[in-house]
Amino acid sequence: MLCVRYVYARTSRLPLTEIDYFATEKMRKNRYIQIVVLLFLLCLPATVNSQEVPGPDENIPHLITFGRQGGETSWGDDDFSQTFFFTIPKDYKDPFYIRIYDADIGGKTDELNNFWNTRMVYTIFGGKGCYTDPQAKGIDPSGNYKSGTMLATRTFGMDNKLDERWFTFGPFNPADGEYYPKFSSNVFKIICDGVSGDDGNLYRYALSRRPDANVPIEGANAFTYEYTFRMWNNNDTSFVSHIYPYIDSGCIYIKQRNFDWDSDGEFVVVSVERKGQSMPLSGEDQWVDDRMPILDAEIGKSLDFRFYKRRGDLVRNNNVVMTVENQYGENLQFFSAPIGGVPVYKPRITVRPKK
Numbered sequence: 001m002l003c004v005r006y007v008y009a010r011t012s013r014l015p016l017t018e019i020d021y022f023a024t025e026k027m028r029k030n031r032y033i034q035i036v037v038l039l040f041l042l043c044l045p046a047t048v049n050s051q052e053v054p055g056p057d058e059n060i061p062h063l064i065t066f067g068r069q070g071g072e073t074s075w076g077d078d079d080f081s082q083t084f085f086f087t088i089p090k091d092y093k094d095p096f097y098i099r100i101y102d103a104d105i106g107g108k109t110d111e112l113n114n115f116w117n118t119r120m121v122y123t124i125f126g127g128k129g130c131y132t133d134p135q136a137k138g139i140d141p142s143g144n145y146k147s148g149t150m151l152a153t154r155t156f157g158m159d160n161k162l163d164e165r166w167f168t169f170g171p172f173n174p175a176d177g178e179y180y181p182k183f184s185s186n187v188f189k190i191i192c193d194g195v196s197g198d199d200g201n202l203y204r205y206a207l208s209r210r211p212d213a214n215v216p217i218e219g220a221n222a223f224t225y226e227y228t229f230r231m232w233n234n235n236d237t238s239f240v241s242h243i244y245p246y247i248d249s250g251c252i253y254i255k256q257r258n259f260d261w262d263s264d265g266e267f268v269v270v271s272v273e274r275k276g277q278s279m280p281l282s283g284e285d286q287w288v289d290d291r292m293p294i295l296d297a298e299i300g301k302s303l304d305f306r307f308y309k310r311r312g313d314l315v316r317n318n319n320v321v322m323t324v325e326n327q328y329g330e331n332l333q334f335f336s337a338p339i340g341g342v343p344v345y346k347p348r349i350t351v352r353p354k355k
Contacts, residue, residue: 066080088188105156107163168211
């Protein structure tokens with residue numbers, strides 16, 4: 001004969017079996033654990049996703065590279081190539097992966113010109129000279145820009161299996177990068193070249209500890225010297241894009257250059273010392289440049305380049321290019337996770353004695 005013992009819950013007069021009671025207690029504990037985990041995730045710093053390119057602080061939908069057929073630059077790509085660098089902290093010893101979102105050319109995300117005929121080559125480099133070769137830091141795909149040791153490469157055309165999905169390169173050994181003491185990191189390079197066709201390839205990168213998910217590496221980052229990207233197809237004020245050039249010591253002034261902005265909106269620079277300085281934007285298939293002096297408080301920090309879309313008639317599919325150099329003509333880096341954090345203007349308050 002089966003005997004069932006009863007216990008009474010504190011909040012009810014109805015009897016519960018012992019099995020029900022312990023099941024209820026387990027559910028309470030699980031709910032408590034879920035709340036703790038949720039609070040932990042909410043408290044994580046913004047840099048937890050910093051190895052995505054574009055980064056979350058940049059609010060940029062996609063990178064873009066066009067096929068070089070015909071040499072047409074009015075679509076918003078001046079050289080049909082884009083180079084990014086990833087920095088892996090020297091203390092990180094585990095394998096890692098470089099992932100590409102929508103690596104193919106065709107489908108929902110990419111930009112069609114007549115018919116899909118474009119091929120892109122992604123190549124990953126490490127080893128000596130990967131970063132320190134002077135031509136690796138250039139803004140033109142010429143000379144020895146593919147310096148270093150080739151670690152992986154693949155050519156993509158139209159592939160429905162990859163449309164709006166992630167493709168993964170790796171695993172890679174951090175020691176196979178080029179160690180750069182100033183960053184205390186091993187540096188890797190990825191180049192996307194539009195080798196044929198004339199369509200626009202819109203894509204994103206992620207650095208990850210895992211091949212099947214974007215799991216960030218603490219302290220890692222990504223940067224480029226020439227940023228080619230897509231603006232939002234939305235001119236609401238919440239769709240403001242940002243990029244963050246880093247101002248190193250010894251910088252007296254910068255010269256920004258931007259290409260094919262189609263006069264689409266406003267370009268404003270913000271820093272800890274600058275509330276908002278307007279800079280010129282280029283027209284259709286044109287370059288424009290301007291100089292800006294650097295203030296003492298901006299040294300060793302990032303600037304915030306903010307791009308506001310033009311109100312009124314929407315400029316769609318606006319692809320743009322941006323570079324920055326110092327007074328010596330040295331190109332400056334745009335970091336996906338801004339060094340020193342997103343700069344916030346700090347007004348100086350002067351206290352005057354009351355007369």
